[in-house]
Amino acid sequence: MQTDSSFTFVLFGGTGDLSMRKILPALYEAHRAGMLEASGKIIAVARHEEDRNGYLQWVNEHVKAHVSKNGIDENAWSSFLERIEYVKLDLGKAEDFVKLRDAMQDLPGTRVFYLATGPSLFVPICRALASVGLNENARIVLEKPLGYDLRSSNAINDAVGEIFAEGQIYRIDHYLGKEPVQNLLALRFGNALFEPLWRREWVESIQITIAEELGVEARGDFYDNTGALRDMVQNHLLQLLSIVAMEPPHSMDSDSVRDEKLRVLRALKPIDPRDIGKVAVRGQYHAGVIRGASVPAYATEPGVKTDSATETFVALKVEIENWRWAGVPFFLRTGKRLADRVAEIVVNFRAVPHSALGSSAPRPGANRLVIRLQPNETIRLYCLAKKPGEGMNLSSVHLDLAFDQFFKEGQMEAYQRLLLDVIHGRLALFVRRDEQEAAWKWVEPILNEWAASGKPKPYAAGTWGPAAASAMLAQHDTCWLEEEN
Structure with a gap:
């Protein structure tokens, strides 16, 4: 129409x-x-x-x-x-x-x-x-990227702000235009089922992953001066985190949504430089094999310095200091040349406090919500059900919302939605300046510490990154989703 x-x-x-x-x-x-x-x-x-x-x-x-x-x-x-x-x-x-x-x-x-x-x-x-x-x-x-750090980002925003009012400026993050991200808002704020569970009392941990099989391709010059923390964490991952953790806005107008996202970003627990080794893992891919094909090491890619200390992988433990999320670890992860191309949000609910089911008691992670952003866009709710037959034997089952099967209308691509929003003057899915500043302020201690320290940990292309990323979760008696099997 x-x-x-x-x-x-x-x-x-x-x-x-x-x-x-x-x-x-x-x-x-x-x-x-x-x-x-x-x-x-x-x-x-x-x-x-x-x-x-x-x-x-x-x-x-x-x-x-x-x-x-x-x-x-x-x-x-x-x-x-x-x-x-x-x-x-x-x-x-x-x-x-x-x-x-x-x-x-x-x-x-x-x-x-x-x-x-x-x-x-x-x-x-x-x-x-x-x-x-x-x-x-x-x-x-x-x-993106809008600057290299907080100072350069502010310089660009100041200069652009002299010419265009904030309401004229659309800082685009295409992950916010993806259909499952929109459906996350619908699930949370349109259904009474989830709201009572969406808090520290019932959520054990949350994982947000954006993994790529590709390397830096023809962007070596750009990427070697940027790295995964600037390229993916400061914008995409922190924006997804703020959507997952935000309080219900009073409406879906642009400032109401962005005000709540900003509150999350400002509530992120500051990272003490002395603790960065415990809560942040950086890696760089070496030569390996992906889907049967050999791929080169990052340091041999065109445009990359042979002694580069640029990270191609980041894993972080993040905490939000507010009443809803205090004590719940958020694990963020992104990387290039990983084992699969996937972007997903995993909400792990706590186990029941007491099981009447004896040896068939539910295991950790039995109740979870998985929101898949790519390659196939789905929302999957995992729970336990009795297996057919004698005895009370439980098995993990799932309820699926596969958009391409449930809705007959074709899905709208993220850029299509966001470009239409620009044309129609809708700002809710675009990043406001104060959000961007809050994100830069939070990542800067990590950037500064890594700039002064040694090289990233190596990992073979075609794997899920350095072992230290798994060890970080093991300290909290959990693991990345793909490691459970």
């Missing part, structure tokens, strides 16, 4: 990998589903010497492969391409931004500027947009 929100979507970095893999495919899916106002236009901006036809040929070659499993509807694809214009732009030339302003002059609706560029270009682009008056009636989307 059509919306009544006209827009002009300007995509900086219009020939880049992110635009080809995520942004343009998401806009195409929204177009095919009739979710974009018919008059809406897309202007791709890049330095390449192309005219519009040349750019559309580039899009045909590089975007179609990344469209969802629904494939391409050629009629919808042709009409989608009609939305697209191309402007060659050199950030160092003020006259090029005049050219962009002229290209947008007669286009209606809200202006959306998506900066699919490196963070070093955020401030120059914003200032150049303001110099030609394009910061009015506009929204600006900033991709």
Whole structure:
């Protein structure tokens, strides 16, 4: 169904990998589903010497492969391409931004500027947009990473904030747009069943994992100056943590949701530098085998320093100092070249205080909720049931919410949802500045300690990371989900 929100979507970095893999495919899916106002236009901006036809040929070659499993509807694809214009732009030339302003002059609706560029270009682009008056009636989307640490993040936010009001700034974290994350909110705040259990009295521990089989690919130069703590923990993992642990907001409007997330981030127990070795594990992958194929060590990847001390794996024990969660450990984990590609949230409920079932008493972890974000998006509730036959013998069973089986409508990809939210002016799923500052403040002691200490612990590609990550959980009489079997 059509919306009544006209827009002009300007995509900086219009020939880049992110635009080809995520942004343009998401806009195409929204177009095919009739979710974009018919008059809406897309202007791709890049330095390449192309005219519009040349750019559309580039899009045909590089975007179609990344469209969802629904494939391409050629009629919808042709009409989608009609939305697209191309402007060659050199950030160092003020006259090029005049050219962009002229290209947008007669286009209606809200202006959306998506900066699919490196963070070093955020401030120059914003200032150049303001110099030609394009910061009015506009929204600006900033991709991660937003800075290298708290100081650099504040510098970017200060500069962008001089040009755009906070309500115009959309700091994107695509994990917040995933369907299971939205359903986590629905489960928690739409069902009386879970609310009484969602607290320290009934939750033993919580795990949040984002694991990748891939290495750094062609991003060695970027990654070697970033690392897993900055690239994944400071944003994705802490955002997921705040969604899991937040108090019920009084409504789902943008500030109500983000206020509650901020309270969680501010309640994170500060990490004493002297304790970092006990609650934080960093690793770096060495050569190994993934799905039968040999893969090289991180230090031999293109763009990576041979003596690099950059971490490709992080595991953390996190505590939240408030009444709901005091004493409950949250275990966060992320890494590259791990044994599987998976993102999931595991809520382990406490065992019953007394079992009347004798030797068939429930084992730890028998009651749990697993929210799978990728590759297949599901929510699974584990409980115990009696096995058929003689005697009271128990077995673990599960109740599934598999979205692709239960709902006939196709699922919306994370970028599609978030781009539509930008166009419609919905901020709830975007990171507010004070959230970002709170996250940086919490991770900085770890960053500083690791910068001053030795190298990460090695782990073989195709495994689940350093053994120290498992030992950290063993101290709390638990283990990572995949280790139970």
